[in-house]
Amino acid sequence: MIKKMRLVSRVAVIFILFFSSYLVTNGQVSNRKAKPNIVIIMADDLDSKQLSCYGGQNIQTKNIDALAKNGLKFNHIYTSEAMCVPTRASLFTGLYPVRNGAFQNHKPVYDNLQSVGHYLADLGYRVGLTGKDHVTKPKSVFPFDIINGFEPNCVSATDDYQLEDVKKYITQDEKPYCLFVMSINPHMPWTVGDSTEFDPDKLILPKNWVDTKTTRRQFVKYLAEVRRLDDQVGDITKLLKETRQDKNTIVMFLGEQGAQFPGAKWNLWDAGQKSSMLVQWPENVKPSSQTDALVQYEDITPTLIDIAGGKPVSGLDGKSFLPVVLGKTKDAREYTYSIHNNIPEGDPYPIRSIRDKRFKLILNLTADKDYYNRFMMNPKSTDRNSVWFSWTAEIGKDPQAEKITNRFVKRPPVEFYDTTKDPWEFNNLASDPAYQKIIEKFKEKLYAWMKQQGDKGAEIDMVYNKKP
Template sequence: MTRLFRLLVFGLCFSALRAAEKPNVLVILADDCTYSDLSFNGGQNAKTPNLDRFANESLVFERAYVGMAMCSPSRSELYSGRLPLRNGCAWNHGKSRPGTRSLPHYLGDLGYRVGLAGKKHIGPREVYPFENVPGFDDNCVRNPTLPHDLGGTREFMTRKGDQPFCLVIALVEPHAPWVMGDRSAYPPRKLKLPPYLADTPRTRQDFASYLAEITYMDGQVGEILGLLDELKLADDTLVLFSSEQGAQFPGNKWTNWDSGLHTSLVARWPGVTQPGSRTRAMVQYADVVPTLIDLAGGKPEPDAFDGTSFAGVLRGKTDEHREFAYGMHNNWPEGPPYPIRSVTDGEWRYIRNLTPEKLYIEKHLMGRTEHNAYWPTWVFRAVENPHALELVERFVHRPAEHLYHTSEDRFEMKNLADDPACAEIKARLAKELDRELADQLDPGIPLDTPEAHHAADDLKPKFPGKP
């Protein structure tokens, strides 16, 4: 046996042994970053050299979803393994139901120290008892964002070399206001706008500012990954990057369209995940906690979660996971009530608007202009431009049902709900959505009310939800 061959065998055995141990876990979250705007997901504008390099070293999930396209509900789902109604945070700025367990509880029981740096937007503290790790701004609307410092991250990662850690670094970019980064790198006239945005000068200007923040966020990701390399922890750490829900543009955040609910998920675990690989296995934020419990040597109990472990996907043993991913939206207090429910099988998406007779209004997009000044330009352009009018109407006046062939219509611009050729597909997805709503004890319209939201704020479990 040659020396080179012996070294190769030793290296493979060492990698397998290391992968069998409890990995460190680093979760990096962007804030309000549309899946399709990142280049490794097919985006045509954003410059993200660090994320591109990371994706080339990792397994990229092509079908990952959040349950609600809003900050508090999506993060509560991610940290609890429960869908919004079941964990109790089914509105933005809401809180989870007392007694809910989350990542710090589950991994803490398995010997991990569990910390959170940056944005929180979750509560109450007893449900999410993360160790607070300093160094990143926790205010997503601060102008400008505070400078970051990796000192707290370094201290947390190196505090006890024999104890595995789980650290979430929740960045606040590219959440509006879009004031960070170099906007001059994105000349507005050269941008390729997605078809759900009306083409006005102000839209292009704001989209350029948003892209600049993506690049700023990418720089932060590069620094964090660089620290992991410097500390020689990269080989022992599972790194997950995710982009949360879509950006603060009409058709993204606060919707159940794909551009709202589809999220990035990239996993790098040296010796386990295949570099430069992609998977079409469908996963949802609710699957992450059961997966991490599984990888840490625990046994996630099915009754405790709305998700299941996708460890087999990470290990390359399967390219399948869940059959459906679910979405919901309760508009209060982001605007007048407008409840929405949806389901996707990865190929098709079915959306049900529960009060289609009402106008959809979102106050941040349509009522404030300090960092979303494009909306009035859409309305003005709609007077003489049919496409702008179509986009305004698409956003504010919606039918009872939508059906999209998402795999063929990436931005879901053609509603096929009334197409007889698609009736069987619509019926299948509608039946599955009905089953899921019954399982979650979803009351529908009454949930999207000030009364239900205030009951949640009081931390009183007065609203329905699967126990």
């Protein structure tokens, strides 16, 4: 009798082990270790060159630097349209702006799309978002769990935040999660943080700026918000340690597009397009490593799907760079592509560009007109546009001021830069005979991409009727 009971017990154990193995193999049991948590912290209008881990000299961003020290730094990540809504739509959908619909700032995505919220949920994840909530509507496209905690309005005069609701969300059950922490710093109006930390006379200004007292005064306010951003990153990473989730959580930091200073945001020069990305993943990413792999924001959702164990989603523009993260390859894509449509931020001024790691081609599709942006150049609102008008006031006094402001307003049809030798894109090589073959090659690639995207160029930079 005892022998029979032992035999039955052994058979039962074998059956349980076999059935459990079958469920895990077929994805019906969540394997916590196989599916890490993911926390993505995103800045708002960050000049990534100011981060000390990216060579910045005006501020020590110790908490952001810690992610670089413990993880992988990307040196070549670009947004395909240097504005908040298009960048975030590309991040969430894995589609370029013309295909996702948000090809102008504040233009909504098409309502028949899916996003990272669907893709990760299908793979067993909770997908949440706290903070800036641009591009979270319609809910059918962005089915995020909206978490209280961080300020959602990017033009708020305050950025008060609390972590209790975030803590509840990341500890509520054993299901893996992907949480987007969307800071509003350092977006205008630059009213938070302690600006007394910085001496305006000692700041090192970007080389594409005109050096004025107004510029330095505004830059101090901007850096104070970069400090606030760094503090928020520190609070989030500290929370992960306190809840003992730091060992099985990927932390990704994203810089979004450049700052709201002339020549950066709302343009296709690198001061606006070039971003930052840090990936910390214990036991999977080599600490203090960096990569020159070329990536775009459209590539992030495919990478998250890959991390979560999913198969590539057909029809996305982005591609996974997980092999780069894991150190299995040094390259991701050969080219990045970008667009700019100026409405509703100013007069129509469509721009298109293509680049590899070194060279960059920009086509200004209506170069016969002057560039104008109402948030930086409005003569009826000189107080809100004080930096630009402090620059134009120097024309006739400072040759560099005239060069920089003229470059900003009057642009040639074709710009071509060697960004390795000329990172500030001052030396236009478009008419140099030595570069004509590569310029023609880039044009061919860019036009083919526009055709594939359904991008009709200048004619899409128009006013669109809002849906009722």
